[in-house]
Amino acid sequence: MRGMTDTTSAAAPRAAKKPHAFTHHGVTVSDDYAWLRDPGYPEVTDKAVLAHLEAENAWFEARMAPHAGTVEALFKEMRGRIKEADKSVPQKDGDWLYWIEFEQGAEYKKWWRRPVAGGADELILDEPALAEGKDYFRLGAISVSKDGRLLAYSVDDNGSERFTARVKDLETGQHLPDVIPDTLSSLVWAAGDTALIYSLANENWRTDNARLHWLGQPVEEDVELYHEDDEGFRVSASLSANENWIVIASGDHETSEVRLVPADDPLARPILVRAREKGVEYDVDERDGTLYIHTNDTHENFRLAIAPLGRPTEWTTLIEGSDAFYLTGFDLFRDFYVTEGRLGGLDRLEVRYYDDPARIEPLAFPEASFTASFGNNPEFDQTVLRVAYESMVSPASTYDYDVRTRELTLLKVQEIPSGYDKTLYVTERLEIPARDGTPIPASIMYRKDRRSPGALHLYGYGAYGIAIPPGFSTTRLTLVDRGFAYAIAHIRGGDDLGRAWYKAGKLERRTNAFNDFVDVAKGLIAAGYTQKGRISISGGSAGGELMGAVINSDPDLWGAVVAHVPFVDVLATMLDASLPLTPGEWPEWGNPIEDQAAFELIRSYSPYDNVKPQAYPPLLVTAGLNDPRVTYWEPAKWVARLRELKTDNNVLLLKTNMGAGHGGKSGRFESLRETAEEYAFILWQMGVSA
Helix, strand or coil: CCCCCCHHHHHHCCCCCCEEEEEEEEEEEEEEHHHHCCCCCCCCHHHHHHHHHHHHHHHHHHHHHHHHHHHHHHHHHCCCCCCEECCCCEEEECEEEEEEEEECCCCEEEEEEEEEECCCCCEEEEHHHCCCCCCCCCCEEEEECCCCCCCEEEEEEECCCEEEEEEEEEECCCCEEEEEEECCCCCCCCCCCCCCCCCCCCCCCCCCCCEEEECCCCCHEEEEEEEEECCEEEEEEEEEECCCCCEEECCCCCEEEEEECCCCCCCCCCEEEECCCCCCEEEEECCCCCEEEEEEEECCCCCCEEEEEECCCCCCCEEECCCCHHHEEEEEEECEEEEEEEEECEEEECCCCCCCCEEEEEECCCCCCCCECCCCCCCCCCCCCEEEEEEECCCEEEEEEECCCCCCEEECCCCCCCCCHHHHHEEEEEECCCCCCCCCEEEEEEECCCCCCCCCCEEEECCCCCCCCCCCCHHHHHHCCCCCCEEEECEEECCCCCCCHHHCCCCCCCCCHHHHHHHHHHHHCCCCCCCCCEEEEECHHHHHHHHHHHHHHCHEEEEEEECCCCCCCCHHHHHHCCCCCHHHHHHCCCCCCCCCHHHHHHHHHHHHHHHHCCCCEEEEEECCCCCCCCCCCCHHHHHHHHHHHHCEEEEEEEECCCCEEEEEHHHHHHHHHHHHHHHHHCCCHEEEEE
């Protein structure tokens, strides 16, 4: 069944058309819905804009009202799979064991600790109390001082991703007078726990600085340790594994530069590890006077090099770059180090040794398709490592790995209170040829008793070199238990198969990501998993751009589409250097201001600019009024143009969170309710019984 007809579409909101155009490279582009961008952004006060967004929200509520019972039933079903009173496995850090805990019915977690030597549990941060009375709450950074007495943390209470940092004395339970507004960074303790390193978000929501705050001193007297002049670069700070160095990193999507500052003397002259070179990325750690550098300077899949601290530019290879193995990161410990990467698209974890480079000990896992990573391992002198593991059919599991015995000990498996029988499900990893012959991996799960061909949900992202791992999801079971297969398309633009995979879906090759997604869908049809028009799809942010592109190119393939905070007004956004992310995004998408070829390419695929008179599938779109990543007007303009030009009567809905940002609502159950709305929409449009 192709979508449920929207017989009352005449009542849907229609945005006014107000002629507007811009010209670049001799090409004039019309944009009659440009007025939906409030000129006072990030403040949104324009009455006409707000009235339109509210009208769209009212339309969303009206169209979803008959399905309120389904939403509630799905929400209860999803909530039933969550262990509400739950806590993490405690982890030792210094003299304390730390863990987080959710109480029954709580939207947010509490942070606890107790002395390793024995003693009472101590509540160090109470998120439910901090969030009380707020429509939105998100904890940003959290960091305990080295001596264990002070807790620095930051909070965003409107979704704008401008965090206010505070410091709590854990012995007295009182907050210090220090308050740092508008941070967008980690909080790093320095100078014997007397100072914090942080970054401010500037007026364009860019972190172009690393600053030093002395406890007890006015914020106005904070010292700028580093300022970045390139508007496309972002600055971050962290501690080395041995906590001797503050690592100040600056970079964009393809170039980086790192400076080291002594943690006990943050005003000392920084050590520049290597001056920036376009296209060269690197990150650094230090042990016993030797720098360890993870870099792509000689191979796109990265190598690991070492250099003397006193001669930081003299890099010698420790682990060669490889076409087969994609080295994604490393961590140093006192007696060994670990690497993480992907081999054949699957996670690979290894323990290696400083005194024996040939000794490599990979961790072994039982399933053919899975995702695994080293977890929180905060101590430099550590011989038992925390490891996280899951697959599409195996719930999240926490292990301890004893480096000396090479044994994995299971500590916890994600509990599903309403019940879960792994033996009812199967997962597969497929390779489906794209139109250019490239095999595209796809991970898929379904019930063993499923009848094929049936409904199928396909998820994709494909940008920024972000891989989508074949992990576990309790919400996904809502579709799978109703006969859907659930598939993830590991398309180019992500780095699922290495850095070359990422490069093959960016800049001038961006359209590979869109084509791959369509070709995976067609391949799943050809393999008998589903049928044309029986595929629901979803993606968010750059994955929302993907949704916009594939409904323009192949609208008849899809039975229902969900686009979360979709990056769909690509051309206008990349032409606007004043927007928070734009300069830093040019290495990913191209700079259409200076490059006519980039202008023409982006214009050729930008979903908003390529809406045309044709039938479109049923579509649910979400937005966040305070979203600094994908501004609210992108989905609003896109929906307005779709309403104007589409020739069908299929349902088109826009929901704007008026008090949230890029991630939607913040509480664990409020966000779950939004997923229930999404799935209710999919079941409704796909004609599947709830």
